[in-house]
Amino acid sequence: MFGENMKSFKLLLITDDKTMKSNYKNSLKESEIKVYQIGSDDQFDKAIRDLEPEILGYDISNCSQNFIQDLETMRTNFPDVVRMIISNTPKEKKVVNALFEGFAKVVLPITPNEKSVSLIKNILRIRDEIESDEVKHFIMSLDSLPSLPTLYDDIMSAIRDDKDLKYIAKIIEKEPSLASDVIKTVNSPAYSIETSSLQTALAFLGINAIKDVIVSFSAFKEDLVPKKSLPYFKILQDHSTLTNNYTHEMYQFLFNKKLNKNIASLPLIGNIGLILLLKSDHNKFLEYLKRLKDFDDYNYEDLDDEIFNISHSKLGGYLFNWWGLPIFTVDATLNHHKEFIMNPETAEFIEAFRVADILAWQKLGYLEKVQIEEKYTDIFLSPEELRSKREKIAEEERAKAKKEEEIKPSEKKREIIEENHKKKKSLFGKFFSK
Known part of the structure; x- marks a missing residue:
């Protein structure tokens, strides 16, 4: 998805954390994603309209306590923008509820890592697939x-x-x-x-x-x-x-x-x-x-x-x-x-x-x-048939293992003979070299 001919994407971070933008920017530098940031007191509605980002990262650690309401507003006003929660507590109840109700798609950590970068890329891949021209044409x-x-x-x-x-x-x-x-x-x-x-x-x-x-x-x-x-x-x-x-x-x-x-x-x-x-x-x-x-x-x-x-x-x-x-x-x-x-x-x-x-x-x-x-298809076997089949397979594996064990001594013997042959050959070589 992320290749030479791909358009660039915009990730807008809504956070008061001044280091977050640089962290995400560094993590995404090999991708086609450009990172922008506004503070929690800024008017995100206006910022989204002006910037037209594909992705929103909403940091709930230092933003509005009514983040569900904010996310709901974003979903209503900007349904095509992918909403992501930024939090280090993904299992927190309010975060789980936000995901469950579709206010946000995924949770990203405050400090991005390889997994979160992959997640962002995959979200965009999914977005491209389900919002392609062919899908929109069919839906219309x-x-x-x-x-x-x-x-x-x-x-x-x-x-x-x-x-x-x-x-x-x-x-x-x-x-x-x-x-x-x-x-x-x-x-x-x-x-x-x-x-x-x-x-x-x-x-x-x-x-x-x-x-x-x-x-x-x-x-x-x-x-x-x-x-x-x-x-x-x-x-x-x-x-x-x-x-x-x-x-x-x-x-x-x-x-x-x-x-x-x-x-x-x-x-x-x-x-x-x-x-x-x-x-x-x-x-x-x-x-x-x-x-x-x-x-x-x-x-x-x-x-x-x-x-x-x-x-x-x-x-x-x-x-x-x-x-x-x-x-x-x-x-x-x-x-x-x-x-x-x-x-x-x-x-x-x-x-x-x-x-x-x-x-x-x-x-x-x-x-x-x-x-x-x-x-x-083994699921359709009766318990007795399945047990019998598994016992047969186990028996075949034991027989195979036994055969391999029997072969090992003869292989070992052959290895010893070959080693002795090499030694003799080496001795003959030394003798004739003199």
């Missing part, structure tokens, strides 16, 4: 975009104010179909919980997952597509549910642990861009599904590009960014068909998600020619 061609329910802000506000689950449940109950979706989600095989209580469901899901379920609810409203497209919309709904279930099972199978609650519901919404493809052109989507049956590549986004001239991952990333979802959600959605991922901590999730995505399609009769590695 749609008559509307899925929107979050009106009570979404109320729920986020309640979470920010530390309201209890009973309070949050009452807000959700104002939208009965959303309440039903939350309960249905926790009763799915992915969670293996049986409850008809919304409050219990919320307690099990966790705060972060509640957000994903609301997003899923918004994405899969049937009025998003024309009636003639509803059968194919239903396929996408089924694919979403299956992908979610398979991701949880695969993650547990591969890594012997449960999926972190912060991303537990992400598989429900990871392919949201497919809905936008269906919404854009019914006939093209029919062709897409027809071709998908015989497609034989893990990365079926190549088919997206061929038929729609854009990938569903980029569209999903755009939509999540537009909704103000956390950057790791945008990143995971944008890259779930690729091996690259911005945050190594989500690499395990992506591995499980990628395979689950294909398995879900195959369950529905698509992508059946894609060859899935044996280490993943």
Whole structure:
């Protein structure tokens, strides 16, 4: 991304720390990013309009105590500017809340390091991908975009104010179909919980997952597509549910642990861009599904590009960014068909998600020619079959090790013979040299 022909980017630091600008400037000197600074008492609104930076770094250690309000103002007035919090306490509750609610994308340290520089570059890479001309052109061609329910802000506000689950449940109950979706989600095989209580469901899901379920609810409203497209919309709904279930099972199978609650519901919404493809052109989507049956590549986004001239991952990333979802959600959605991922901590999730995505399609009769590695398909073996297979592999490894041990003495003997031969040759050489 950062090459000779790339335009330069502007990072505006809002801080009273006089050394911060020089620190960031030195760290970013090899990049195309120019660093600027204003103080906490300066009018950031005017500075942003005048400078037009791509990135804002807001130092919360010596700026306004109402930094959430400031960030919210920035998000409203300058939605295209990437907002970053600068703080050495990334796990502080107010910082976590700001990220959770989408007021800022990431947290940078007061003194930049190699990791933070890489993070800034990757954020800009993501920004370029989801705000490219092709994405904007596609989005502009749609008559509307899925929107979050009106009570979404109320729920986020309640979470920010530390309201209890009973309070949050009452807000959700104002939208009965959303309440039903939350309960249905926790009763799915992915969670293996049986409850008809919304409050219990919320307690099990966790705060972060509640957000994903609301997003899923918004994405899969049937009025998003024309009636003639509803059968194919239903396929996408089924694919979403299956992908979610398979991701949880695969993650547990591969890594012997449960999926972190912060991303537990992400598989429900990871392919949201497919809905936008269906919404854009019914006939093209029919062709897409027809071709998908015989497609034989893990990365079926190549088919997206061929038929729609854009990938569903980029569209999903755009939509999540537009909704103000956390950057790791945008990143995971944008890259779930690729091996690259911005945050190594989500690499395990992506591995499980990628395979689950294909398995879900195959369950529905698509992508059946894609060859899935044996280490993943073992998930379908019964416990007895899996144990037997592992015992067989272990036995083969022991036999191989034993054979290697038996070979070693003969190899040692050969080495001794060769060494003696060299010595004799050396003696003969000395004799004849005389």
